[in-house]
Amino acid sequence: xxxxPAGSIYRHDPELEASVGKGGIDYTRVNLLRNTTxxxxxxxxxxxxxxxxxxxxxxxxxxxxxxxGRSPRDKRIVDEETTQEDIWWGPVxxxxxxxxxxxxxERAVDYLNTRERLYVFDGFAGWxxxxxxxxxxxxxxxxxxxxxxxxLIRPTEEELKNYGEPDFTILNAGAxxxxxxxxxxTSNTSVSINFKLRQMVILGTEYAGEMKKGVFTIxxxxxxxxxVLSLHSSANQGLDGDTSLFFGLSxxxxxxxxxxxxxxLIGDDEH
Numbered sequence: 191x192x193x194x195p196a197g198s199i200y201r202h203d204p205e206l207e208a209s210v211g212k213g214g215i216d217y218t219r220v221n222l223l224r225n226t227t228x229x230x231x232x233x234x235x236x237x238x239x240x241x242x243x244x245x246x247x248x249x250x251x252x253x254x255x256x257x258x259g260r261s262p263r264d265k266r267i268v269d270e271e272t273t274q275e276d277i278w279w280g281p282v283x284x285x286x287x288x289x290x291x292x293x294x295x296e297r298a299v300d301y302l303n304t305r306e307r308l309y310v311f312d313g314f315a316g317w318x319x320x321x322x323x324x325x326x327x328x329x330x331x332x333x334x335x336x337x338x339x340x341x342l343i344r345p346t347e348e349e350l351k352n353y354g355e356p357d358f359t360i361l362n363a364g365a366x367x368x369x370x371x372x373x374x375x376t377s378n379t380s381v382s383i384n385f386k387l388r389q390m391v392i393l394g395t396e397y398a399g400e401m402k403k404g405v406f407t408i409x410x411x412x413x414x415x416x417x418v419l420s421l422h423s424s425a426n427q428g429l430d431g432d433t434s435l436f437f438g439l440s441x442x443x444x445x446x447x448x449x450x451x452x453x454x455l456i457g458d459d460e461h
Contacts, residue, residue, distance in 0.1 A: 206310065209355060210328060213389075214299035221307040225350060226335060231309070234332035242333070252333045255365070255396040260403060261379045264394070266291075267407075268384040277411070290373050291384050291391070298363035298391045302330060309335035312353050313342030315405050321418055325405060326356035334362050337398035342405070358408055360390045360401055368393035383407060424448035425457040 206224055207217040215222075223230070235242045235250055242252040266286035267277060277283050302308055309329050316322035327338045338360075345353060367378035379394030383404060390404045406422075413420040424436045424444040434453070436444045445458040 210310065213328075213359060213361070214296070214303075215308065215328065216303045219303055220305055222310055223307055223335075224310045225312060225339075225344075226309060226332075228336065228339065231332040231336040231339070234307075235336070239331060239333060250333065250336060253396075254398065257379070257395040257397040259397060260399055261377075261381065261395055261397075264375075264377055264379040264381055266374065266380065266382040268382065268386065270384070270386045273385045273411075284374075286374050286382055288384075288386075290375070291382050291387075293372050294368055294380050294382055294391045294393055295361070295384075295389065297366065297369065298361045298393055301363040301366035302328065302361065305330045311335050311338045311342070312350060312356065313338065313344055315342060315409055316413075317343060321413065321416055323357040323409065323412070324353060324355075326359045327362065327401065328359065329362035330365060331362075331396065334364070334396075334398055334401065338401055341402050356388075358388045358390065358405075360392070360404060362392045362401060364392045364394065364396040364400070366393055385411065422459075423457075424455075424459055426450055426453040426455050428453050 203222065203224060206222060210222065211217055226234075232244070232250055235252055236244070239252055242250065245251050262282070266284050267273075268288055268291045269279075269285040270288055279285055307330075309327075309332060311327040311329075313325055313327075314322045315325050322343070325342055327335065329335055368375055368380035370376075370378045377394070381390075381392050381395065381400050381404065383390045385408075390401075390408070392400055392404075410420050421435065422437065422439075424447070425433055426448045427433050433456070434448070436448050438444050448458060449455055
């Protein structure tokens with residue numbers, strides 16, 4: 191165990207350190223906080239993230255920087271041989287070269303390695319054990335870890351103990367800009383997904399919703415290949431077991447319409 195300057199105790203996890211070390215994270219220089227408690231995340235956000243406060247209802251209030259929403263024009267998917275023929279390329283799914291992704295990846299890792307502490311959250315995308323993905327989030331802000339603590343399915347103590355290697359890793363270095371002169375970049379913001387390496391890299395935006403949408407994109411690509419239909423819908427269920435689905439783009443009212451007092455809400459968005 192070791193102590194940070196603030197006096198917090200960090201327990202070394204050799205298996206975790208070896209795993210993140212393969213991705214370039216220098217665990218000898220930074221403290222890794224894995225699946226930290228909500229109380230600790232609140233404490234760290236209030237202590238280390240300027241302007242953070244707690245609302246009258248107990249919610250954490252913090253800043254996402256200049257970006258208050260997603261940056262779809264800065265989203266890229268790596269053009270590589272394993273997915274080249276399976277993606278509908280165009281203005282929504284914009285290509286990125288493998289070389290450009292590696293530049294972004296190294297930039298993100300270099301930034302994360304300068305931090306005193308990194309938050310690692312290991313969770314699941316999807317409830318069904320047959321199809322769910324193990325998602326690992328490595329980030330520098332307590333706010334981002336708290337967001338994914340709420341978004342992903344939290345593993346039990348036993349599941350976390352036997353978690354092993356993740357199916358997909360998100361490196362969130364959003365406080366650090368991308369190099370806008372890198373081939374294919376349109377700004378100093380970059381949200382990129384590499385299906386071959388099973389990695390997602392975020393630079394230049396601290397808006398937490400990029401992680402959620404990234405997982406959504408990953409599931410939308412992989413689930414149909416497993417014979418599972420993935421939908422952008424909410425769902426509710428009647429007393430007789432009948433199910434209703436509500437389709438629509440973000441902000442069109444799926445959650446509102448599915449929150450019917452006479453029916454059970456079984457999913458409010460991406461199902």
